[in-house]
Amino acid sequence: MEAAVIAGLIRQASDAMQYSYAPYSRFRVGAALLAEDGSIFTGVNVENAAYPAGICAERTAFSKAVSQGLRQFRAIAIVGAGISGSPADFCYPCGFCRQVMAEFCGGDFVVIAALSPTEYRVMTLGELLPCSFGKNQLES
Numbered sequence: 001m002e003a004a005v006i007a008g009l010i011r012q013a014s015d016a017m018q019y020s021y022a023p024y025s026r027f028r029v030g031a032a033l034l035a036e037d038g039s040i041f042t043g044v045n046v047e048n049a050a051y052p053a054g055i056c057a058e059r060t061a062f063s064k065a066v067s068q069g070l071r072q073f074r075a076i077a078i079v080g081a082g083i084s085g086s087p088a089d090f091c092y093p094c095g096f097c098r099q100v101m102a103e104f105c106g107g108d109f110v111v112i113a114a115l116s117p118t119e120y121r122v123m124t125l126g127e128l129l130p131c132s133f134g135k136n137q138l139e140s
């Protein structure tokens with residue numbers, strides 16, 4: 001994937017962080033999901049007083065995209081930081097988010113954990129979630 005495309009996704013993920021609703025963890029996360037058709041969906045974490053009802057930025061982005069009819073995706077960029085600071089460490093997707101990615105994406109789906117548009121790590125979903133459970137198991 002081209003560096004310019006990666007940097008653009010990271011910028012969108014980073015810009016989205018301002019809308020994160022994270023009064024409990026005080027940790028903001030922004031994600032930008034690139035669909036196969038070139039469209040981009042951002043997402044943020046949206047927490048809740050009943051803690052488990054909160055949702056991660058990545059799943060917000062997937063829910064927005066799927067709600068608009070998209071089901072094929074190429075990449076997602078993720079940026080996370082404490083409420084008043086800039087990213088101190090890479091924010092990798094949690095297990096639930098990896099599983100949601102696996103519902104719609106193959107092992108070659110690109111996951112970008114970023115500190116800035118120039119400092120990032122690129123991984124694949126296959127690396128992050130090997131031997132995943134999916135619809136094939138239900139059909140066997």
Ligand code: THU
Nearest residue numbers: 025027029045056057092093094
């Ligand atoms: N969070 C995300 O949105 N994405 C991740 O990849 C890791 C964690 C959120 C969930 C919660 O609102 C906050 O970060 C602290 O866990």
